[in-house]
Amino acid sequence: MRQHTPLKKLMNAYCERTGFDIRSIRFLFNTCLISERDTPSFLEMEDGSVICVYRAQGGPDDYNNLYLL
Template structure:
């Protein structure tokens, strides 16, 4: 299942924007077109709203490293079509 979400849209060229995929282990995927300077908090919040989980229960990983709220794609060295992995925290006995 694939959804598209536009976090930033202003009609400018692709030099300031990148396309990233956010995918959970169950295969739910959302594509984002974001500015290289957009805080990842925005992407995380929108994705969690789409899947119906609280942000506190979800972990976002890029190249195996956890993504912090205040980092940007530029900080992380992200390129077009990069993948962000999502892990939903399991609670229970």
């Protein structure tokens, strides 16, 4: 993925492959919530960086089920 490409593209591709609704999961990098407008450059990601994907359960801060991307 290019450093200045918004992560929305990756997030949508993940949801299409897994069948998750993008509104029901959260993507985090280094404990920071990722926005669809964020880019790898903005988040200072490097090759091999791991994005954690959580399925929200209940309120906005209640996460369950960790998936690695």
